[in-house]
Amino acid sequence: MRIYAFCLLPLLLTRASAQDPTVTLKVDATDAPRRLFHVRMNMPAKPGPLTLLYPKWIPGEHMPVGPITNLVGLKVTAAGQPVAWRRDSVNMYAFHVDVPQGATSLDVAFDYISASDPNMFTSSGSSTTSELAVLNWNQTLLYPEGSDPDHLNYQATFQVPAGWRYGTALPIARESGNQVEFQPAPLTTLIDSPISTGMHYRTIDLGNNGGAQHYIHIAADSEHALDATPDTIAHWKNLVAETGALFGSRHYRSYHFLFTLSDYTVRIGIEHHESSDDRDYERTLIDPALLKADGSLLSHEMTHSWNGKYRRPSGLATGGYDAPMQGDLLWVYEGLTNYLGEVLAARSGLWTPKDYRDSLAMTAAQLDTESGRAWRPLEDTAVAAQLLYAAGDDYSEYRRSVDYYPEGSLIWLEADVTIRRLSHGAKSLNDFCRSFHGGPGGAPALKPYNFDELVTALNAVQPYDWAGFFQARLRSTEPHAPLGGITGGGWKLTYSSMPSDPWKAFEQYGKQIDLSFSIGLKVKEDGTIEDVSFNGASAKAGVVPSTKVIAVNGRQFDLTTLREAVQQTAASTTPLELLIKTGEYYKTYRIEYRGGERYPHLERDSAAPDLISLISAPLEKK
Numbered sequence: 001m002r003i004y005a006f007c008l009l010p011l012l013l014t015r016a017s018a019q020d021p022t023v024t025l026k027v028d029a030t031d032a033p034r035r036l037f038h039v040r041m042n043m044p045a046k047p048g049p050l051t052l053l054y055p056k057w058i059p060g061e062h063m064p065v066g067p068i069t070n071l072v073g074l075k076v077t078a079a080g081q082p083v084a085w086r087r088d089s090v091n092m093y094a095f096h097v098d099v100p101q102g103a104t105s106l107d108v109a110f111d112y113i114s115a116s117d118p119n120m121f122t123s124s125g126s127s128t129t130s131e132l133a134v135l136n137w138n139q140t141l142l143y144p145e146g147s148d149p150d151h152l153n154y155q156a157t158f159q160v161p162a163g164w165r166y167g168t169a170l171p172i173a174r175e176s177g178n179q180v181e182f183q184p185a186p187l188t189t190l191i192d193s194p195i196s197t198g199m200h201y202r203t204i205d206l207g208n209n210g211g212a213q214h215y216i217h218i219a220a221d222s223e224h225a226l227d228a229t230p231d232t233i234a235h236w237k238n239l240v241a242e243t244g245a246l247f248g249s250r251h252y253r254s255y256h257f258l259f260t261l262s263d264y265t266v267r268i269g270i271e272h273h274e275s276s277d278d279r280d281y282e283r284t285l286i287d288p289a290l291l292k293a294d295g296s297l298l299s300h301e302m303t304h305s306w307n308g309k310y311r312r313p314s315g316l317a318t319g320g321y322d323a324p325m326q327g328d329l330l331w332v333y334e335g336l337t338n339y340l341g342e343v344l345a346a347r348s349g350l351w352t353p354k355d356y357r358d359s360l361a362m363t364a365a366q367l368d369t370e371s372g373r374a375w376r377p378l379e380d381t382a383v384a385a386q387l388l389y390a391a392g393d394d395y396s397e398y399r400r401s402v403d404y405y406p407e408g409s410l411i412w413l414e415a416d417v418t419i420r421r422l423s424h425g426a427k428s429l430n431d432f433c434r435s436f437h438g439g440p441g442g443a444p445a446l447k448p449y450n451f452d453e454l455v456t457a458l459n460a461v462q463p464y465d466w467a468g469f470f471q472a473r474l475r476s477t478e479p480h481a482p483l484g485g486i487t488g489g490g491w492k493l494t495y496s497s498m499p500s501d502p503w504k505a506f507e508q509y510g511k512q513i514d515l516s517f518s519i520g521l522k523v524k525e526d527g528t529i530e531d532v533s534f535n536g537a538s539a540k541a542g543v544v545p546s547t548k549v550i551a552v553n554g555r556q557f558d559l560t561t562l563r564e565a566v567q568q569t570a571a572s573t574t575p576l577e578l579l580i581k582t583g584e585y586y587k588t589y590r591i592e593y594r595g596g597e598r599y600p601h602l603e604r605d606s607a608a609p610d611l612i613s614l615i616s617a618p619l620e621k622k
Contacts, residue, residue: 022153022184027140029197030161030178032133035114039140045078045099045106051145052085052108054093055138055191055321058123060271060308062316062327062334063386067124067139068093070113078103093322094145112140118266121389123194123277125266132164132198132219134260134277136270138191138321149187149320156182156190166197167217169256169274191321192272192309192444196258202226206237210244211442213254216298220261221282228285231349238348238620239299243306245619246344248434249441251310257298261285269297271304273444281509292502293509295350296359300341306437307337310445317448330382331474332454335408339416340433342409346616351502356616357602358500360413360486363406364493365517365600367481371534372400378407379474394545397516398534411473413485417611418469419462421488430619432461489612491602497570499599513559517598518566519576519591523549527557529580537593543580550586551579563597570596 021044028038056066076083078100088094099106114128127134135158143152159179160166170193171183185193198219206214216236220226228236236257244250252274260279270277278297284290313333315326346356367373381388382404391399416429436457439447449457451467458466473482486493495517499507507514512530515521520536523529527549532539549557552565553576565576575590604610 021147022155023141023143024155024157025137025141025190026157026159027135027137028159029133029135030159032114032128032161032197033130035116035128037112037114037135037140039108039110039112041108041141042105043108043142043144045103045144047099047101047103050097050099050106051088052095052097052142053145053322054095054142056093057318057321057323057325058136058138059192059316060304061122062325062330063122063389064324065122065124066093066321067112067115070115070124070139072111072113074110075108077107077109078105091322095142108142115266118262118264120266121268123266123268123270125268127265129221129262129264131200131221132196132260132262132265134219134258134265134279135195135197136191136277137194141187141190143187143321145322147187149191152187153184154187154190155184158182158195160197161199164197164199165201165203166195167201167203167215167219167256167258168195169193169252169254169272170195189444193275194258194270194272194277196260196277198260200226202228204228204233204236206233206240209240210250212250212252214240214256215254216257216259218259218261218285221264225261225282225285232285232291235349236298238618239302239344239350241620242344242347242618243299243302246340246430246433247306248438250305251441251443251445252305253443255302255305257302259298269301271301271308273305273309276301276304289505289508292351292355293505295355296341296345299344299348299350300337303337303340303344306433307340308333310447311437312446312448314448314450317446325386327382327385328379329451329454330385330402331378331404331408331411334402335404336412337408338405339409339412343616347618347620353613353616355502357491357612358502360409360612361493361500361600361602362503362506363409364481364483364486364602365495366397367403367407367410368483368493369517369533370397370400370403370481372398373479373481374477376400377475377477378403393522393530394532395534396531407481410482410485411470413612413615414473414482414488415458415466415469415485416615417485417488418464419458420611420614422462422464427462428615432458435461486602486612487605488608489615490605490608490610491612492605494601494603495598496601497567497597497599499597500601503599513563515562515566515597517600518569518595519593523559523562525559537591538578538589541575541589541591543578543589543591544582548581549578550581553577554579566593567597569593 023043026040054068056064076085085095085097115126118126123136173181173183196219200220200223202218204216256275261282263282313329345351388402420428455466512524520533520538522531529547532545552561575592578589
């Protein structure tokens, strides 16, 4: 067990010393277009038994995702002679070797196969195309069991394909041709510093703010996809300024957004202290709908530098990569970040104030009608995070997913509104962010916390029964979502027949039609039924997920035909008919629904002050 005192722990900047062992690591990415990375390591070793570990629990990914099955061709030698290895029969991530007498080091070689699946939820998914690649160092190294990652130094070298450029937060020692040698760094820093590289590459300087330089490095599958507009770049610069105004200090030396644009890599965001690994569709920067749909991606991941990397729940600060993480406080780690990421998207201009409210309406409606609320409290979605990330989409609102993200937005909005109300506008959650996530800056650091310390910090801003506030919302199995932040913030959840712009953007982003609040279906553009609302009209008719719509009211399916058929239910007296293929069988389902299209919105309620507009307003004067 590792004990953390409440002081700054400069884990990521530990200098190499004469006492600290240094591993040399060379990663050759010239075969990245073939989805192969070639690894060569030399590590100090003493004669006798030694266990080498492959990183399993990766910070920020909340489950054991180290892609061990993609490590191939493993060979271990000492002084040029083969050394036999044996995988542990219980821990699949451990390799046992006997270091021969007289040896002072081991040479380790293997290849890493980048996955081909772009639909995974972790960085272990597809990370290469013929035009670009993203390297997460944890995928291309081993480390000795029992070593301290803060004091095990790696001298890393990276070779990029000819003509490709790259970006990373890892400090560079020297460059020679297409080979980059980095300054020696602790394993903690190395794994926290991914690299993006590509043929079509653009680096944009976002300026110096708070004493730190900021950059965005864009790798794309085409040159045209790099064309960020001046307005978009201005919004990114605003984001940098707004985070400084919110938190008051920066826990990094410089910050690097690694923005990867491809339809063939996994679409994720993974946080790091001094960078973020952000991946999206190829046309994100040149298609306004795609840009709007994922408008809070960069703000979310950047917020994690403060909330998640600097301040981290003790259960997620394990000090290594082999110990299981405990997700009890993910509603803070991810939930608060989700709230702040959306607010910062509005404050920086990545979203309009209306976009923010429309997104909030979508979140509120989704959670307010979720049937799984009756059996699974929000707290359990955090505890069971390592299971839920890999869960299917079918019956997701009955199972519940990683709801601590969206419901965290509702809970922390309510906390913000509560502080503003109790303090008569003198205080807000901004004050909590500055006091809890601020402090000395200039370099990465880790300051863990537990629930009681979180409550104490909130009480220092505004006295209240914060423990009771959170416990009531975390442990509830009431049928409705916590909408107190919306109603207390001067708005109310309503529905109309017109989808909002963000709703349209999310449908385009997901290549689907979302009829969750009318007939209770989400349908992909090829007709596949992605999900069925458990208590909705389609479910009552017998429709199940993972089947395929062939025809709508006797006419061949497409998204427009289905949408128009739902529109017509408002005036029709006959059921909507869907011909659905299940395996090799076809069946017609008659859906009794008369409500037409139905989409969520927020409507102003003058009975309460408009705090939501105040919350989403910029802190920095433009």
